[in-house]
Amino acid sequence: MSRFVPLSEMQEDEQNEEETTIQEKVIALINEAQLVNSNDKKLVCLNQVRELIVNKDPSLLDSFFEEVAAFQQDRSVDVRKFVIAFIETACKKDCHYLMRSIQIIRYIMNDSNVTTEKRSISCFIQLYRLSLQYLVKMKTAKKEELDMWEILKEVKLDICSKLHGENDGLRTMVIKFIETVIILQTKKEPLSEPPRAVELEFSLDMVPLSHPILKQSELREESGILLVQLLELTGFPSISSVNLMTCISSLCAIGRQRPLHITTVIQTFEVLQANLPPSFTSSQISSVTKHLKSQLLGVLRQPGSLECRPQIVTLLTVLGAPQSEISKNTPKDVSLASKRTRSDNEGLHSKKAKLDESEEGEEFSSRGNILMEAIELTTADLKPLLTVESVVELVMLSMSNLPRLLPRSFSHSFTPIAAAGNDAQVTQLARLLASQMTAAGIGIGAQTKGLKPSRKGERPVVSDPRSGIREPTPEEEREREILERERLGKDKQVEQDETDPADLAKSLAELSYLGSLLGLPDIRDPQFPLAYSAFFGTEPMEVLPTASTGESSHSNLIVIKKENDDTTSPKEDDSKWRQSLAVPQKLKKIRAFDLSSIVKPLPMNEQERLSVAAFKRILATETGGSSTVLSQARTKLVIHLVTQFGGEFNKALLVFILEDLRSHFDLALSWLYAEYCIEEQLLTTPTSGTCQYENCLIGLMSGARDKLDNRDRLFTRLVLEAPKITPNALSIIKSYCRDEERAFLGITTLRDLILKKPQGSGDFIEALLDITTSDLEMARLQSLHIVKRFYSRPSLSMRIEKYSIRSLQKLLSDHPSFQSDTELEVASEWTEESIKICSGLFLSLLPINTKLLKELAIVYTNTIPTVKRIMLKLIDQPVRSIGMNSPELLELVEKCPVGAETLIMRILYILTEKAMPSSELVKHVRELHKRNSNDVRFLIPVLHGLQKSEVIAALPEFIRLSPNVTKGVFDRLLTSSKGESNISMSPISPSELLIALHNIDCRGDDNLMKAVIRATGLCFAEKGVYTQEVLAVVLQQLVDQTPIPILFMRTVLQSLSLCPRLANFILTILTKLISKQVWKQSKVWQGFIKCCESLKPHSFQVILQLPPQQMEEILKSSQSLRHPFAAHIKELAQRGSVPKSALQIMERLTSS
Amino acid sequence: MESLRFAVVCSSNQNRSMEAHHLLNKRGYNVKSYGIGSVVKLPGASANEPIIYPFGTTYEDMYQDLYQRDPHLYTQNGILQMLDRNRRIKPSPERFQEATEDKFNIIFTVGEKIFDTVIDDIESRGPQIYSPVHVININIQDNLDEATFGSFLFCEMCEMMSDSEDLDNEIELILLEFEAKHTTRTVLHSITFY
Known part of the structure; x- marks a missing residue:
């Protein structure tokens, strides 16, 4: 908009100083209003403008009307409302602005804003009256006035068309408008209520029959049509109480001002009174009834109502108005008026x-x-x-x-x-x-x-x-x-x-x-x-x-x-x-x-097709956002329809929900619950209901399976929030668990079900347990993990335990059998895999509840060897986690059922593999050994826990075992002395062990002798353990014993061969042996000789120390010694240090 | 949007309407209060002897007058405190029938008689600007406690109405919601035009 400078005005008003300043002020304010951004400031400016123009100098209106009106395009609602108020004032001041104003109003009314729309209607109501008053004065029809009347008609029609719009407030204004139009376009009667002010007066009789623009008949007809619309509006079942009250007021106003219509109005009220909309609440009914009552009293007060006073009184009585109030509001001049009415009535037909x-x-x-x-x-x-x-x-x-119940409206009216x-x-x-x-x-x-x-x-x-x-x-x-x-x-x-x-x-x-x-x-x-x-x-x-067909036809x-x-x-x-x-x-x-x-009802299939189509459209009206009242109502409606009619509706809803399960989840749940409620109600009656709920649930679940991602937890949410899980629904979850892709989701769903739906957990846990024997390893492991956690719950433990034992007992049969899907599969052979499947759950429970060990032993003793072998392998982990301090385990070890020896042995091995056996364990093993004394093998794992004496006592038994076992025993006894950990110490040192071996009494038992020899051999093989020093200690100790152990010389010889450095030490041993009269023990003596042979020539010194008899014997028996020894003697003789006896022996030998 | 214009009408513009006026004012609503009776009545020494002032007498004058008469009695029955509060809000009681220039969106009344009189009065002025006004009645007994309670009810309703974007369209829902919350209170509603 360009800045406005009204030059001509200024020239004209030059002489008037004050006026000019007002004009300048107005210009400044308008310019400011155009520039400021804030709506508040703009309104302040504009209000000042109005104040100045209207109150100070109305003559300025002409200059500035268009300038202010131009704000009609402002974005602010309040500014547009100001414009309406402004032109309203302007028109009241001067009806020359009407034409322009009506155009502006028409423009603003097409606004999308309801507030301005309402304000324009209230303005137009006044403009319309002013226009009629203005137009009726026209003696000739000018184009301008004709155009104006055309626009007026157009706007009027436009407003009337809004009577059936959506907005209640708008409709209220439309009703008011129609009331005004009806009153303006009907004739005034002698008994009409006079208008409040003379300037407001206008009625049809003011229009001359030959008016160039306004046509009386046309106007009257239109008012008649509008009145019918207004009357009919009261019969709308969906009308709001506000609109109904507005309607009542309007009709009563028409009745008061145009008594001709009173009868029709009262007639309508009679019908209305008996047929108030059923949707009204009690307070709405009392508000409307009260309103109707007070409005009727207002009509009754009018002398024009005389004609149908009885009807009004009757109606008022029905509405509950007390007699006193009625008579108070009845005009006093009844007799006079009624007389006139009667004559009117008599003349009615002729007049008609x-x-x-x-x-x-x-x-x-x-x-x-x-x-x-x-x-x-x-x-x-x-x-x-x-x-x-x-x-x-x-x-x-x-x-x-x-109806069964008293309707609210009844009790109130x-x-x-x-x-x-x-x-x-x-x-x-x-x-x-x-x-x-x-x-x-x-x-x-x-x-x-x-x-x-x-x-x-x-x-x-x-x-x-x-x-x-x-x-x-x-x-x-x-x-x-x-x-x-x-x-x-x-x-x-x-x-x-x-x-x-x-x-x-x-x-x-x-x-x-x-x-x-x-x-x-x-x-x-x-x-x-x-x-x-x-x-x-x-x-x-x-x-x-x-009723139902009624509904569908509707x-x-x-x-x-x-x-x-x-x-x-x-x-x-x-x-x-x-x-x-x-x-x-x-x-x-x-x-x-x-x-x-x-x-007539449509054919069944047509009905169905149409109703389903309608239903689909209801579904399609989704607006998004579930919190709004509207969408809640929509959900209710949809669910109601589906539960009531089922069939195609079901399918349509299911398809709709599955289009986007996530956003339609609430709808899905509402549906499920509704079906559930219905089913529950049916269950209370003996007739078996349909399984509509189950169908619905299954439909949703299978839909979820097809549509959702394999790991989408929405499936779980659906299952969890469903009021009941039917067997078929459970089997869908089970099928999830069997599917490698979905097993994870299936199992976690089952877990959550057990956790959150305790009432049905029996079936769920059973299903979960079934998975623990599934051949899908991933599923099995996951379910085992979960079941183990559930095992600690007292409510579930018994069930889990029983199941685990049952599945373990499957191992007793000769062939494995599995429940796979529906049929029982029988495999020919037990494999490690199948055994693992059967025992998996049991073994994972074992560490938690060691009482189950008993069951393990029972099953173990009765199974076939293949199974036994694998089981021994499988128990490793569980036994390790049980540890050696469990009382049940110790008890089992001590009792050792017949046939379970290998099992116990394995347990003991596992336990002691990496740890020192506890004293408790050793005690129980000792007990077992005592009872079962022939089997020394039990002692092996706990060797480290035994006393030295016990080890020595058991030594003969140990060495008699198979060579490998013996070697194992020796390994245990010898290696641990190196000390893997400080606690694990062998009770016996290597030297003590070797000595103990020598001291085994094996007289008359060649086998034992052989075993001992083998055992010493094992010792010598441990070169790292039996070093030169250790051997020296052993030999030293043995040589001090009396009698010398039989195998002593064997050991000496072996030591010599292993450690040649021991030669000198051995020579002293030999010397010692002489002092111990070694020749008396034949075996040792032979060894002695052999030793001398291997130690020549150093041994000659020892031989020389022998008594002559023994010296002769030794030289006789050993050819290899004889000549070197003779040479040695000769050498010694030259030096003269040879004993006589030796020379004599030599002579005897050489001569013979 | 322009803020809604509220009015509260009781019989003497002393207790019920002023209590609500006070609270609504404090909450920042555009509110006025009126009495509908022909004179201002205050409880006197006994039930049969009410103290009567013409409309237009200031609260200040009433206060001083009663203080002169019997400071003890009027302190005991709470009248002086009430007048003290009122004089801080506005100078004097206003009569609804005389305030024809003030136009409102919502008029609250505290009794059915007042409700009827308000509607009759507005209708007797005849339509001038064709602006709708909602008249809403909640029965409230004329004592200090009920007045306080009533003022909160009105305040709650004001809040609901001010939150509404299109009051004329939603008023029915608002009243239903209000009634659902306060099931013991019956709400009368009517609409008329200035």
Whole structure:
């Protein structure tokens, strides 16, 4: 917007200093308002502008109107609202701005903001009145005024079209607008309530019949149509209480100001009072009832209401108004007024006739009068019929149609009947019945009045504000025909309905479409006419057979409507809507539109197809975000439909949920729970229910399997949150566990189920245990891990234990057998794998519960050797973790069942492999050995724990074992002395061991002797252990013994051969032996000789020390010694140091 | 958006409406309070002898007057404290029927009679600017405790209404929600136009 400098204005107003400053101020403020960003500041500026223009100098309005109006395009709602307020003020000041203002309002009204939309309507209400007041003064039709009137009509139509919009607040304003239009476009009457201010006054009678722009008949017709719309709005079952109250106020205002319409209004209220929307809460009902009551009292106060005062009083009594209040609000001049009314009434028909000729529009009120007359006729007809007996019978008949619970509305609107049975009350009852019957199109009144053959001619010509007078469209014609037919069918129910079904279906489609466009009220309760007809002897009308089909046919209607909508383009739709606005709707008003009587159910499959299609569309309305009230309601609706109808709905919902299980998870759960609840209810009755819940769960789970990632925990969540896991559902989880890809998820799901659903954990744990014997190693290990953790729970331990034993006992059979999927597989041979599978669980439990060792021993003793061998291998880990301090283990070791020796042995080996045996263990092994003394093998593992004496005592037994075992024993005894750890010390030192070997008494036992020799051999083989020094110690100790051990000399010789350095030491040994008269022990003596031989020539010195007899003996027996020794003697003789005896012996030997 | 304009109406513009006025003011709502009766009545020495002032008398004058009469009695029954609070809020009680220039979005009333009178009064002025106003009634007894309790109820409702983006469209839901929360309270609602 360019800056505005009104130069001409300035020149004109130069003389007025003050005015100029105001003008300058205004300019400055407008410029500032254009520039500032803040809405608040902008509003402050603009408000100042308004203040200056309106209050200080209205003449400036002309200069600045457009400048301010230009803010209509501002982004801020508040600024736009200011513009509306501004032009409103401007128009009130000077009606020359009307044209421009209306254009602005039209612009702003198309705004998407509801607030400005509402504000524009409230402004337009005033502008419309001002415009009419302005236009009516026009004597000739100028183009400008004609254009203005066209725009006015356009905006008016636009506002009226919003009556069926979404927004309650907006609708409130539209209702108010319609009220104003009706009042402006009808004639003032003598008894009209006067307007509050003279300047507000405008009514149709101010418009001259020959006005160039405004056409009286056109305006009247339009007001008539609008009144019907307003009246019908009160019958909408979905109307909000706010709108209903606005409607009531508006109708009462119309009634007060235009008494001609009071009858119609009261008539509508009578129907409304008995048919408040069922969705209202008690407080809404009391608010509406109270509102209606006070509004009616307001009408009653008006002298114009005299004509139908009895009806108003009756209605007020029904609404619970006390008599005192009624009489307080009744005007005093009754007698005078009533007299006049009566004369009016008498002249009504003649006046009507006159009016009908000249003023077509009067027809709307006469339509109301026809309705009233119909009700009066029916009332008169009914009244004599209402004897006590017939009323009782009527009550009894209706009894079955009453709801089980007292509806809220009833308790609020019910007032006890004070004087039951008196004439006034009977009349009132007859009236009530009559008004409902007439509304339903039955009864004598409706028949006589509603079936006037002139009806067609009476139809008012429709006015379209843009196209002027037009003929009814073919569609409207058809609609009317259908309505006609429907009414005929209803009124002459005794006759057969001759309409053919195909025609009916077509009519239905059309009707529902038109009905939806016209905002046709919902089908009213058909029960009342039924009860009536049954009682009064006419044929009952066709009523939809059951509630459920009623519901489905209803949804069909929606479907048809929707489909029709789909085929209509928005623009076309809009124009149709406008046309429909202009359709004379009074036809429907006269007899209630009862679809049920002309509707035939669609074929089953068609119903199904349509309902499923509708359901799918409901599903497709997802908006995202589960917290909103709307989507909660949607979920409820969907679940309700599915649980109630199942079948195709189920499939559709399942497909929908599985499209994106994650985001539809809540829906899935709600569904599951709903099905579950239903099933639970069915279970309480003996009839077996369907397994709908299971189908639903299975469907979801299998869907999850197909759609989700193999490790997606959503599956687990689904299973966990499902109210119940059925056997089939469990088998799906099991199938997960058998699948290598999904086993992980399956097992963790089972685990969580056991943890979180204790009530069904029996089945779950059983399933989990089955996996522990699965041939899928990964699954097996994982499940074992989990089961082990569960084992510590007292509630589960027994079950797990039993299962583990059972599976271990499978090893007793000759061939392995497995439960794989469904059939029992029998393999021919036990393999390591199969044994591992059977014993896996048991062995993993073993360290936790050592009491199970007993079972192990029992099974072990009875199995075949192959199994035994593998089992010995498998127990390694568990036994190691049990350790040697477990009492049960010690007990088992001590008792050692027959046949389990190898097992015990293995256990002992495992235990002592890397640790020093505990004293407890040694004690128990010792006990075992004592009882079972022939088997020294038990002692081997615990050698390190034994006393030296015990080792020595058992030594003969050890060396008698197979060479390998003996070597093992010696290894243990010798190696550990090196000390792998400090604790593990052999009880016997290597030298002691060798000495002990020599001291074994093996006289007369060659085998033992051989064993000892072998054992010493083993010792000598350990060169690292038996060093020169050790051997020297051994020899030294042995030589001091008496008698010398038999094998002594053998050891000496071996020592010599191993360690030649020992030669000198051995010579001293030999010398010692001489002193011990070694020749007395023949074996040792032979050894002695051999030793001398191997030590020659150093041994000659020793030989010389022998007594002569022995010296001779030695030289005789050993040829190899003889000559070297002789040479040695000779040498010695030369030096003269040879004993005589030696020389003599030598001579004897050489000579012989 | 412009903030909502609230009014609270009781009979004398002393206790119930002022208590609510005080609280709503403190919470930052745009609020005014009114009495609907023909005169301002305060409890006197006995139930039959109410003290009567014409509308327009300031709270300050009433305070001084009662203090002169019987400081003990009027301290005991809480009237002086109430007047003291009131004089800090505004100078004097206002009569609803006289304040025709003030336009509101919401009018709270504390009794059915007051509710009816308010609606009748607005309607008797005739439509001028066609601006809708919601009149909402919750019955509250005329004593200090109930007034305090009532003020919290009104405050809660104000909060719900101020949170609403389109009050005219959502008022029904708001009232339903409110009633669901306070099941013992019946809410009367009506709509009329300035």
